[in-house]
Amino acid sequence: MSAIASPVSGRIEPGRILTWLLLFGGGLLMVTPLAFMFATSLKDSSEIYDLAFFPAHPTLENYVTVLSDGRFLRWFANSFGIATAVTLSNVFFDSLVGYTLAKFQFRGRYLVFVAILSTLMIPTEMLVIPWYVMAKNFGWLDSYWGIMFPGMMTAFGTFLMKQFFETVPNDFLEAARVDGLNEFAIFWRIALPLVTPALSALAIFTFLSNWTAFIWPLIVTTSKELYTLPVGLTSYAVEAQVQWELIMTGAALATLPTLTVFLLLQRYIVRGVVLAGLKG
Amino acid sequence: MAGIAIERLVKRYGPTQVVHGIDLDIQDGEFVVFVGPSGCGKSTTLRMVAGLEEINDGTISIGGRVVNRLEPKERNIAMVFQNYAIYPHMSVAENIAFGLYTSGLDKAAKRKRVEEVAEVLGLTPLLERRPSALSGGQRQRVAIGRAMVRDPAVFLFDEPLSNLDAQLRAQMRLEIKRLHQRLGTTIVFVTHDQVEAMTLADRIVVMRDGHILQVGAPMELYEKPADVFTARFIGSPTMNIMPAKAVAEAGRSTLRLGEAPLAWPTALPSDVLIGVRPQELRVLDQGEAADLILSGTVAVVEPLGPETFVHVEAAGGLLLASAPAKNPPAVGSAVQLGAAASGLRLFDAQSERAL
Numbered sequence: 001m002s003a004i005a006s007p008v009s010g011r012i013e014p015g016r017i018l019t020w021l022l023l024f025g026g027g028l029l030m031v032t033p034l035a036f037m038f039a040t041s042l043k044d045s046s047e048i049y050d051l052a053f054f055p056a057h058p059t060l061e062n063y064v065t066v067l068s069d070g071r072f073l074r075w076f077a078n079s080f081g082i083a084t085a086v087t088l089s090n091v092f093f094d095s096l097v098g099y100t101l102a103k104f105q106f107r108g109r110y111l112v113f114v115a116i117l118s119t120l121m122i123p124t125e126m127l128v129i130p131w132y133v134m135a136k137n138f139g140w141l142d143s144y145w146g147i148m149f150p151g152m153m154t155a156f157g158t159f160l161m162k163q164f165f166e167t168v169p170n171d172f173l174e175a176a177r178v179d180g181l182n183e184f185a186i187f188w189r190i191a192l193p194l195v196t197p198a199l200s201a202l203a204i205f206t207f208l209s210n211w212t213a214f215i216w217p218l219i220v221t222t223s224k225e226l227y228t229l230p231v232g233l234t235s236y237a238v239e240a241q242v243q244w245e246l247i248m249t250g251a252a253l254a255t256l257p258t259l260t261v262f263l264l265l266q267r268y269i270v271r272g273v274v275l276a277g278l279k280g
Numbered sequence: 281m282a283g284i285a286i287e288r289l290v291k292r293y294g295p296t297q298v299v300h301g302i303d304l305d306i307q308d309g310e311f312v313v314f315v316g317p318s319g320c321g322k323s324t325t326l327r328m329v330a331g332l333e334e335i336n337d338g339t340i341s342i343g344g345r346v347v348n349r350l351e352p353k354e355r356n357i358a359m360v361f362q363n364y365a366i367y368p369h370m371s372v373a374e375n376i377a378f379g380l381y382t383s384g385l386d387k388a389a390k391r392k393r394v395e396e397v398a399e400v401l402g403l404t405p406l407l408e409r410r411p412s413a414l415s416g417g418q419r420q421r422v423a424i425g426r427a428m429v430r431d432p433a434v435f436l437f438d439e440p441l442s443n444l445d446a447q448l449r450a451q452m453r454l455e456i457k458r459l460h461q462r463l464g465t466t467i468v469f470v471t472h473d474q475v476e477a478m479t480l481a482d483r484i485v486v487m488r489d490g491h492i493l494q495v496g497a498p499m500e501l502y503e504k505p506a507d508v509f510t511a512r513f514i515g516s517p518t519m520n521i522m523p524a525k526a527v528a529e530a531g532r533s534t535l536r537l538g539e540a541p542l543a544w545p546t547a548l549p550s551d552v553l554i555g556v557r558p559q560e561l562r563v564l565d566q567g568e569a570a571d572l573i574l575s576g577t578v579a580v581v582e583p584l585g586p587e588t589f590v591h592v593e594a595a596g597g598l599l600l601a602s603a604p605a606k607n608p609p610a611v612g613s614a615v616q617l618g619a620a621a622s623g624l625r626l627f628d629a630q631s632e633r634a635l
Contacts, residue, residue, distance in 0.1 A: 174332050175365035179426070180353035180382030193369040 034255070041249040048244045062249040072250060074225055075232030080257065082144060082217075082228060083210035086151045090206045091199055093153040098161025099187050103173065113162070119155045128219060135220055146220045147228065151210060157202050164198035165191060200268035208258055229254050282343030282356070282433035282466060283308040284329060290337035291324050291490075298324055300490040301338060311460050311467045315477040315513070316487035322470045323438055325487070329468060330359050330436050343433055353382060358427035359436040362443065364419045366411045372422050373398070373407040379429040397429045400462075401455075417448045424459070437469040441476060453479055474514050478502070486510045504625075508632040511555050511625055519555045522595045523629060526552050537595060539573040542621065551629035558589055558600040560623030563608070563615050570618025574599070578609045592617060 036053065041062055043055040050056075066072050101113050131150050132141075140146035168191055176186045192199065214230040221227055224235070229250070236246040262269060284306040291299035299321040306312050314322035327333040329340055331352035339346050347355045358379065366375045376394045385393065398404045401421045411419055420440060427435055437456070441449045457480055460467055471477055477484045478498045486493045486501065486509070494506040498514075505511035511519045524537035526548035533548040534541045556572070564570060576594025581603075588608040592599050592615060601617045609615050626635040 169363055169365070171361040171363045171365035172367065174330075174352075175359065175361055175426075176378075177332065178330060178352045178357065178359045179378055190367060193367075196369075 037248050037255075038252050040245060041252040043245055045243070045245050062245045063253075066246055066249045066253065071224065071227075071232060071235070072229075072253075075227050075229045076253070078144075078227065078232075079211055079229040079254075082147055083207045086148050086210045087203050087206045089148075089152040090154060090157045091203050094157030094202060095161045095165075095192060095195070095199065096187065097153070097158045098163075099165045099191055101158070101162045102165035103168075103170070103191070116155045116158050120159070124215065128216065131216065132219060141220060142222050142226060144226065147217050147226070150216060151206075151213075154206070157206065160198060160202055161195065164195040168194050197268060200265060204261060204265060204269050207261065211254075211258060283310070284434060284466065284468065285341040285344075286325070286329070286338070287341075288338035289325065289328065289335065289340065291321070291328060291333065292336045298490050299328075302487075302490075302492045304485060304492065304495065306466060306468065309464045309466055311457075311469065311480060311482045312485060313469045313471060313477040313481035313483075314485045314487055315471055315474055317472060317513075319489075320487040321490040322472075322485075322487045326436055326438055326468060326470045329434075330357055331355050332359075356433040357436055358430050358432040358434075359438065360420075360423045360427050360440045362439040364411075364423040364440075364443075366419055366422045366426065368411050371408050371410055372403060372414070372425075375411070375422050376403075376407075376425040376429050379426040383430065393429055394425075397425045400428070400459075401425050415448075416444050417452055420444065420452055421455070424456070428459075428463070433466065435465055435467045437467065439471055440469075441471070442473070449476075456480065475516060478514065484514070486513060504634070505555075506634050508553060508555070508627050511627070511634075515557055517558045517589060517600050519557050519625070520561060520599045520601075521627075522554045522556075522597065522599070524552050524554050526550055537572065537574070539575060539616075542572055544621075544626070546635070548626065548635060549628055549630070552635065553627040553629050553632065555625035555627060556619045556623055559602055561599065561601040561617050561619045563590060563592075563601055563603040564618040568616075568618065571621040572619045572624060574617045576615060576617065578611050578613050578615055581608050581611055583608065590615070 039054055040048070042058040042060070044057060044059055044061070047056055097116070101109060127150070135141050135146045135149070140149060172190055172194065173186050176190045181189065212230060213228065217228040218231045218234075221231065224232070227235075233247050233250045233254070236243040236250065284304075286302060286304040286306075288301045288303060289299055290297065290301050298319075302321075302325065304312075314325060316322050324333060328335050329342075331347065331350060331354075335348050339348055341347065342355055342357065352359075367378065370378065373391075373394050376397055377390050380390050380393060383390070394407070395404070398407055401424060403418070403421055403425060406414065406418060406422075411422065414422065423440070440456075441452050444452060453476060456467075456469075460480075469476075469480060481498055483495060484498055484501050485495050488509055494501060494510045496504075501510060501514045505514060505519075508521060512521065522537060524535050526533045526535050526544070527550070528547040531547050533544040533546065535544055535548070535552070535554070536542075537554060554572075562570075564573070574592075574594045576592040576599065578590050579593050579598060580591040582589045582591070583605070586605055588603045588605050590601055590603045590608060592601055594617060599617065603609060627633060628635055
């Protein structure tokens with residue numbers, strides 16, 4: 001009650017009740033599909049089309065089926081490996097470029113920044129064809145590198161890191177210069193640790209977007225062993241039959257790393273979102 | 281340890297010249313303070329000595345070696361910044377040890393050196409703390425520790441006390457002075473605070489608009505300012521400056537200001553500025569004599585404890601004068617202010633240079 005009561009009069013303000021209701025409604029909207037996914041993953045295939053929220057006879061059979069399917073574990077590992085590699089690459093290269101643009105004066109700096117930024121205006125759907133042609137010409141089709149290369153560095157990440165590096169006082173960098181560090185060591189040992197919240201936010205968002213990426217991995221891969229998890233899950237939907245219980249189980253398992261990441265790094269995510277001025 | 285020689289030093293930012301060919305010799309072990317208002321070029325000069333700003337013309341030598349083209353790390357200097365610049369992600373010990381980054385010492389030797397410096401600066405109990413858990417004064421000590429640990433030839437301080445409150449500033453001033461007495465290393469210290477300059481320096485360099493106006497010992501600048509700017513900048517409260525007419529005749533002059541003409545032993549130009557420090561312009565007792573006497577009305581009384589300053593409307597402006605700490609004149613009362621001729625500083629009204 002205290003959260004929605006006026007601190008002065010002790011009365012509950014109508015505005016606060018409305019806010020609380022809206023937040024509750026929004027929360028419900030977010031949580032219901034997730035809860036329905038978990039509930040469905042516990043249903044028997046015969047119950048799938050009953051549309052009851054809770055399973056009549058909860059079973060872990062689907063989890064046994066999915067986890068004993070070698071393909072699922074492979075896709076899971078593929079997704080994890082790809083998302084991790086792309087995240088590490090982004091954290092390093094976006095920071096390096098952002099730092100250079102924020103802290104060094106050189107001819108054409110603004111032009112480079114605008115050129116990078118302008119790529120943000122191009123929708124992914126338009127980029128898919130050039131990416132495909134590029135992957136084909138370089139022989140990267142149907143390979144892990146083919147899945148990863150378009151995301152190894154992003155304009156958004158570069159922009160985000162540049163903005164953060166601009167807030168790092170030059171005194172820190174100059175002090176390090178006087179202390180005898182070379183320029184890379186200044187970036188690595190001084191500047192980078194000072195933007196940890198932004199780095200965490202970038203890492204989390206990059207990992208999540210790559211973990212859930214669907215269109216590009218679907219286009220660039222043909223071999224099932226190279227599928228990422230979201231692409232692989234579509235294999236449970238074949239023409240004759242859609243195995244919703246297995247798709248939901250796979251999806252439920254797929255959320256586990258993201259939920260773990262969120263629970264472990266909740267503090268950084270919230271701080272990162274606030275700092276980055278992102279809408280999540 | 282090393283001296284610094286600055287010759288015809290020039291700095292330009294695009295078409296704007298901010299340092300205009302200054303010359304300065306700093307002796308080995310000397311404590312030199314650059315003082316001047318914002319934008320006078322003092323920090324830029326310091327940063328050029330540090331190697332953080334490129335030099336457009338002239339030379340800087342440290343210990344007899346021209347360092348124009350050398351990186352900061354090759355100049356054997358250490359610098360303390362205004363915002364301390366101690367790394368927030370490192371402990372106090374790690375911050376201090378960072379000064380030894382290029383030393384090539386092994387871990388144990390570094391640790392020993394850090395402990396020695398921490399002992400000198402009273403940081404021993406804080407070595408494992410993070411900067412966020414330190415007070416402003418402690419942070420500044422860590423910054424000094426990082427500079428000290430390397431045993432550099434020259435210490436450069438860029439307004440290191442300006443972020444501290446008045447009490448802490450006075451305390452750190454004392455600590456820096458004692459540190460210099462103990463280490464004897466050459467120090468170049470930049471500040472806009474003339475009190476810091478007066479209390480710390482062996483010699484003060486007064487700068488304005490990229491030029492050096494005067495270089496000298498604190499009392500030399502206080503007693504014999506070279507121009508009106510230095511006269512007003514050095515000393516607290518600020519020196520009173522009054523325009524006056526002079527009539528020169530046979531190598532002597534008569535100044536016309538105040539109640540009676542004042543004889544001056546040298547020939548003066550017709551328009552002069554007379555400067556008198558508030559400590560030397562006193563509220564006179566009834567019938568008391570003085571070389572220069574001005575009549576006026578008390579506008580504001582400022583009791584400071586051991587002394588009282590009064591703002592008096594006189595000589596066409598508002599003058600600051602000293603009054604007895606006890607029984608100062610009341611606001612609105614008519615008073616006479618007096619100063620001895622020896623307390624007056626004369627400047628040319630045109631050039632504002634001392635006469």
